[in-house]
Amino acid sequence: MADRIPALETQIRLLEARLRRLKGDLAEARKTAEASAQVYETLGPLSSSEKDLKLAIDGGFPDAWRTETLAALAQPVSPEAKQKKHWPLSQEEYRRYGRQMIMREVGLEGQLKLKRSRVLIVGLGGLGCPASAYLAGAGVGTLGLVDGDVVEDSNLHRQILHGTERVGMPKVLSAAEGIKSINPWVSCRTYESHLSAENVMETFLDYDLVIDCSDNPATRYLVSDACVVLGKPLVTASALRTEGQLMVLNYPPRPPGDTTGGPCYRCVFPRPPPADSIVTCGDGGVLGPVVGLMGVLQALEAIKVLTKTDPISKEAADGWAPTEPPSLTIFSAYSAPQFRSIRLRSRRAKCATCSVQATVTAESFTSGSLDYIQFCGAIHSVNLLSTWERMPARDYAAVRNRSADKETKGHVLIDVRERVQFDICHLDGSFNLPFSCLNSWPAPGTPGSESNEDSETQKLHHQLQQLIVRDPDEPVYVICRLGNDSQIAVKKFKELGFDNGGIKWIGDITGGLRAWKKDVDDGFPEY
Amino acid sequence: MAETKPETVDVMDITVEFTGGLEMLFSNKRKHNISLPSKDASGAPANINFLVEYLCKHVMKDPRKDLFVLDDTVRPGILVLINEADWELEGEGEYAVQKGDNIIFVSTLHGG
Structure with a gap:
């Protein structure tokens, strides 16, 4: 008991x-x-x-x-x-919100609803910055901001509330400053920590709607589960490279088991993707306007929901009346058309969170029975090679110093980053064999393997073979950005038989170019 | 790899699209026009499960099949959309592919 x-x-x-x-x-x-x-x-x-x-x-x-x-x-x-x-609003507020208030979609009624609304934004990055900026501009009464990170240089190209002078500052405080300068009438509450199963119930409780601007699957499941349990509609979005996705979930936010409620994240994605299939913005890159657009769309969907909600009966689930069936909006900057809307399923009959058979409840958060990190799988660091197959950056610097041309004479250096990264910066004398190219090489002996390669890959394959066989004694060093892909590449080279049955040494530079910068050449660019 | 299927087999033209990063597994090409055999090896009408198998065998050059298929079905985190609707509204893998269908495979994104 x-x-x-x-x-x-x-x-x-x-x-x-x-x-x-x-x-x-x-x-x-x-x-x-x-x-x-x-x-x-x-x-x-x-x-x-x-x-x-x-x-x-x-x-x-x-x-x-x-x-x-x-x-x-x-x-x-x-x-x-x-x-x-x-008057229900101050003179300044009438002037400030006039342009949106004169629209049928908002009106004074809608403006007052926005003013009474409390919206929680989880993550103050590329999505959270524009989402909160537009909601602040629109006059949402209270904005809750959750993020445990501090502002970094690499955030600034897309996270528009954080200025250059605020690098190093907690993101929630930086965002709150930005919001205040946009609209001093907004009350900001900051939560300077990452969301966890332990704090999610108390954090969400006071809000009318939640906006998921996070950047990892574990948080996305956590946010969605908590929204279902507490009956909050959820506007979720994500972005990577040139694409974005947007969904309004748990809307209407009816109790678990009520099939007329909107689907939750688990209805759409009952199982998380394998941890190693996930690409972050840091690894895959992202265009600022792409993620910004998705954040702006989140603010828009939130305004639509908030101005439609009956403020008196909002606690009663029946007060919600969506006009559109659940959908997924996909944005793709380099495709035509750029926008697509996909009809989504309704609530899943066996959903772990929003069905009659729900196992996720308010108690399960605090009892510790829900481990979101474990559910989504931890990303383990790559550790494929033994010590003798790896060389610290400092030792490799000594190898280069000893070589006749102070570069790569007497050995081979293969950089397995993608071509676009190689073009940003690389060590002199290195040969670029993009990881994606290497990956698409079929294992030796696969039927039809040659015909499967495109001409570019064939060319690289040929060049590499020339390079590796030019001298059977020359060791081969493999380098990448962080020292993960290089290990996989070394393994692959050995599978392909490039080590000549173990005669030729093939190994990687531990920690990649990041270690090179840290331990050898601090002038080497880091991106 | 058209030569691997017998010439006598009836085919239907469909479009298959990959997005959310999946296109990288398919020669960096988002939109593929596919002539899919109308019947599978057992003579049953081609369904989505058969299409997925066909794509793996004949269209996907990348050896990392597990980034597309896991445990004999599309891996978790990939949505299959049949003519702009979630495949779960259409009968999932059992949906019988029709001539002219547009099938989209979307990998979910997580960045923010």
Whole structure:
């Protein structure tokens, strides 16, 4: 029994907080209803034009205005009453939001909803910066910002809230400064840590909607699970290289088991991809405007959801009414058409999170039964070679110093980075054999292996063979960016028989060009 | 590799697209026009499972098959879209491919 105590405590805390908010909403709704009832009373029987006016007003006027307007009609305006006149927004806010408020899609009602909304942004990187900037601009009342990282130089080309002078600063603080300068009316709450199963419930509780701007599958599953359990709609996006993807999930955010609710991340992706199939922006690269566009789209989808939501009944799942079926938007900068919308499935009947058979519950977060890192598989460092097959960067520098031309005379240096990276910078005398090219070489003895290669690959294959066989004694050093691909390449060379049955030494430079910069030449560019 | 299939087999023309990085496994080409045999080896109408097998055998040059197929099905993290809809709306691997179909394989992205 004792082990259930923390779980029960969490559940009670969550329910109590929800109850508090419901009571607050109820009190507010009662006050508004009473106020307008009083006004109608003082007006007495309505004439037909007054009835028309009331009808028009009921069509979409905010309560605060309705009270004001009807009161103004009921009695002549005295100077004192004029002074007391209460507008729901400040003069500056009317000016600031006017351009979006005059649109049918927003209106004053929508603006007030945005002002009352609390949106949580998980990750303040390439997606989170534009998403939060536009939501701040639109006048979302409260923005919660979650990120445990600090600003780095390599972030600046795409993470537009972080300026050059803020390198080294926690991203949430940098983003909060940027947001404040865009719109001081927004209240920012910062969470300077990474999201975890332990802190996710408490962090999410107070928000109306969550925007997933994270950069790894473990966080994506965690965010989606928590959104389902707490009944929050989720706007999720991702980007890499020249492409982006966007989904609005758990919308409407009905309780687990209710098949009319929107699908969650697990419905679409019940199993995580193998950890070694995942490419990060650091490894694969990303274009700033591509990831920026996806973040802007997230802000847009959030505004659509928030301005449509009935603020009173938002706790009741029935208050949500999406107009479009769940879809996945795919953006591809170098394809035509650039945008595609794909119809997605509805909730999965056996989903671990949002079905009747759900095993993910509020308690499972705090009890430690959910290990997202393990679920998604840890990326283990590559360790394929034995010590004698690896050479530290410093020792390789000595090899070059001893060689007749101070470069690669007497040995072979193969750089297995992709051609575009090789062209950025490389060691003099190195031969570029892109890893992708090497990878597409079939194992020896595979039927039809030659015909499978394109001419470029064949050319490289031929050049490499020339290089390697030119002197059977010349050792072959393989280098890459970080020292992972180089190990795989060494293995592959040996499989292909390039080591002449073990006579020729083939090994890699431990830690790659990063180690070269750190230990040998600090002037070598790092990208 | 057209020569590996008998000339008498009926084929249907479809388009297959790869995105989200999968195109790198398919000669860096996103859009492929495929003439798919209308029936599999047992004579059953060609379905998505057969298409996946066909792509592995005849179109994919990269030896890293496990980045596309794992445990005899498309690996986790890849969405299969049949004419702009999630394949789960169409019967998944059992969906019988029709002439002119557009099948997209999308690898999920995680960067942000």
